[in-house]
Amino acid sequence: MTVADSSIAQSDAPIVTATGVVKSFGGLRAVDVERLEIRRNKITALIGPNGAGKTTFFNLLTGFDQVDEGEVTLDGEVITGTPPHRLAAKGMVRTFQLTKALAKLSTIENMKLGALDQRGEKFWSALIPGSWSAQEREIEVRADAVLKRFNLTHMRDEYAGTMSGGQRKLLEMARALMTDPRVVMLDEPMAGVNPALAQSLLELIKLLPGEGRTVIFVEHNMDVVQEIADWVVVMAEGRIIAEGTPVEIRSNKAVVDAYLGAHHGSDLSKVELA
Amino acid sequence: MDWGFILERTFSAMIGPEVMVYALAAVGLNVHFGYTGLMNFGQVGFMAAGAYGVGVTVFWLEWNFWVGIFFTFVYAAVLALLLGIPTLRLRADYLSLVTIAASETIRLLARSRVMQPITGGVEGVNQFAGPFYDLSPFKLGEFYSFGPFKYLGRDVWVLLVGWTILLLTTLMVRQLMRSPWGRTLRAIREDEDASRALGKNAYYYKMQALMLGGIIGGVAGTLQVIQKASVQADTFNPVITFTIWTILIIGGPGRVWSPIVGSSIYWTLIVFIENTLRQLPPGVRTTLEDTVQLSDFNIAMLRFILVGIGLLLLARFRPQGIFGSREEMALDRR
Numbered sequence: 001m002t003v004a005d006s007s008i009a010q011s012d013a014p015i016v017t018a019t020g021v022v023k024s025f026g027g028l029r030a031v032d033v034e035r036l037e038i039r040r041n042k043i044t045a046l047i048g049p050n051g052a053g054k055t056t057f058f059n060l061l062t063g064f065d066q067v068d069e070g071e072v073t074l075d076g077e078v079i080t081g082t083p084p085h086r087l088a089a090k091g092m093v094r095t096f097q098l099t100k101a102l103a104k105l106s107t108i109e110n111m112k113l114g115a116l117d118q119r120g121e122k123f124w125s126a127l128i129p130g131s132w133s134a135q136e137r138e139i140e141v142r143a144d145a146v147l148k149r150f151n152l153t154h155m156r157d158e159y160a161g162t163m164s165g166g167q168r169k170l171l172e173m174a175r176a177l178m179t180d181p182r183v184v185m186l187d188e189p190m191a192g193v194n195p196a197l198a199q200s201l202l203e204l205i206k207l208l209p210g211e212g213r214t215v216i217f218v219e220h221n222m223d224v225v226q227e228i229a230d231w232v233v234v235m236a237e238g239r240i241i242a243e244g245t246p247v248e249i250r251s252n253k254a255v256v257d258a259y260l261g262a263h264h265g266s267d268l269s270k271v272e273l274a
Numbered sequence: 275m276d277w278g279f280i281l282e283r284t285f286s287a288m289i290g291p292e293v294m295v296y297a298l299a300a301v302g303l304n305v306h307f308g309y310t311g312l313m314n315f316g317q318v319g320f321m322a323a324g325a326y327g328v329g330v331t332v333f334w335l336e337w338n339f340w341v342g343i344f345f346t347f348v349y350a351a352v353l354a355l356l357l358g359i360p361t362l363r364l365r366a367d368y369l370s371l372v373t374i375a376a377s378e379t380i381r382l383l384a385r386s387r388v389m390q391p392i393t394g395g396v397e398g399v400n401q402f403a404g405p406f407y408d409l410s411p412f413k414l415g416e417f418y419s420f421g422p423f424k425y426l427g428r429d430v431w432v433l434l435v436g437w438t439i440l441l442l443t444t445l446m447v448r449q450l451m452r453s454p455w456g457r458t459l460r461a462i463r464e465d466e467d468a469s470r471a472l473g474k475n476a477y478y479y480k481m482q483a484l485m486l487g488g489i490i491g492g493v494a495g496t497l498q499v500i501q502k503a504s505v506q507a508d509t510f511n512p513v514i515t516f517t518i519w520t521i522l523i524i525g526g527p528g529r530v531w532s533p534i535v536g537s538s539i540y541w542t543l544i545v546f547i548e549n550t551l552r553q554l555p556p557g558v559r560t561t562l563e564d565t566v567q568l569s570d571f572n573i574a575m576l577r578f579i580l581v582g583i584g585l586l587l588l589a590r591f592r593p594q595g596i597f598g599s600r601e602e603m604a605l606d607r608r
Contacts, residue, residue: 088473100468120454161605
């Protein structure tokens with residue numbers, strides 16, 4: 001798997017930027033981000049207490065919600081207001097906090113859905129199997145390869161609805177990779193995943209930067225953040241209050257204060273934030 | 275009791291004009307609800323649009339009948355656009371509100387005095403289907419028998435054309451739903467946001483599905499008025515929409531052969547119950563009239579009540595319909 005334009009992928013310019021992004025709900029300023037730059041081919045964690053605006057910010061970046069003010073760019077291109085389906089075509093894909101496995105589609109159908117630019121997805125071509133069956137076979141081969149990597153081959157022909165919560169998380173991420181994204185945005189990828197599965201999920205996420213993919217994820221579990229994040233962005237009350245490496249963030253007093261008054265003084269790495 | 279007569283009627287109903295027309299309309303609804311999850315509560319509106327595509331063309335424009343057939347497609351497609359553009363970006367319930375309202379608006383408008391010069395008003399449009407029947411290889415007024423089935427020549431011709439269209443449409447829908455296009459529709463039915471995140475323009479696909487199912491409904495409406503040889507606004511009442519829903523639920527939504535089998539079961543039951551009740555021995559009949567007031571009029575009501583009880587039993591013991599899978603049904607509850 002490769003990302004289309006490797007020359008851009010090599011450059012040092014941030015892959016995603018947000019400038020002056022504001023979103024209010026009624027009187028509440030849910031998101032108010034002055035400037036955020038996401039580094040290319042790194043894993044960036046977005047953390048913060050409940051109600052910090054992480055998921056709203058995620059929705060703004062991925063086109064699921066519209067900004068009131070501000071600008072978002074992907075690889076230098078302004079993408080503010082671009083609908084989600086176009087962003088996927090531009091190489092930005094997301095998963096959801098509440099996993100969205102398509103229950104009544106089989107696992108392999110879920111996977112094949114993820115492929116972009118399918119000829120058979122056009123109405124008139126769909127009527128002529130000859131026009132898309134070759135591409136469909138290629139997609140299936142690719143889907144099977146990803147399923148194998150995610151250890152889901154045994155579920156291939158089962159309804160996705162029969163999967164456990166952890167398997168659904170795996171499927172959702174695997175399906176997102178079928179779009180061959182440059183930016184993978186994971187909304188709480190570890191929520192509800194049992195520890196054994198969580199470890200393999202972490203290993204899979206750690207592989208993505210090596211393939212030329214940037215990862216941005218929202219997470220509550222500090223252990224996870226410590227283990228895989230290259231960079232941590234902390235949000236509170238809609239604003240970014242700190243940025244840094246996981247080690248820096250762990251010892252940042254502002255973060256600790258804003259985040260967990262109750263656990264102040266205890267070892268942050270041993271505290272599960274929920 | 276004349277069992278020969280009851281069975282003759284029942285057999286003829288099994289694949290009769292109603293089965294054909296309602297099955298086709300249900301194929302359209304199946305595209306909407308079964309595969310895409312669109313809650314269309316106004317399928318009869320699409321039938322009316324299709325029927326008036328012919329009716330208005332012949333009556334008002336005084337153009338050729340076959341041009342009218344072309345307008346069947348145009349009217350149904352335009353109706354789908356009109357209903358879809360404002361609602362398909364919104365939550366699913368808005369489409370159901372708008373479709374049920376639109377189907378009644380179409381009926382009331384078509385029968386209104388203002389529209390009389392265009393739609394024929396309450397009298398509707400008659401004697402327009404001549405060119406269709408001119409092509410019939412069967413003698414229109416003669417009875418033809420095929421095994422247990424017996425129809426007038428004109429109906430044999432309608433059935434031949436109608437079933438051909440129905441089978442071809444069903445096979446087309448089957449092909450579409452096996453393609454990546456159909457997979458995307460089913461994905462949107464399961465979760466629209468997930469589909470959008472994976473690069474699918476959900477609005478666009480829902481619009482295509484609404485148009486396809488609406489046009490299929492329009493063709494069903496046209497076949498119905500050709501068979502009745504008249505376009506009457508009041509035949510397009512909301513009960514028809516819910517009959518189509520009943521048929522789809524009997525068969526099981528999202529399955530290729532559900533509309534045909536569901537429609538056949540529905541109409542066979544209706545006709546069998548009605549004819550049996552009408553053929554009861556005089557003694558039994560008198561007793562029922564005296565005790566539960568089973569008049570001729572009430573028989574028509576009773577058959578719907580009995581079909582309703584049948585539906586209740588179906589919902590209790592086989593909620594997935596004839597063809598649906600219980601395994602798939604169970605996924606909804608997880």
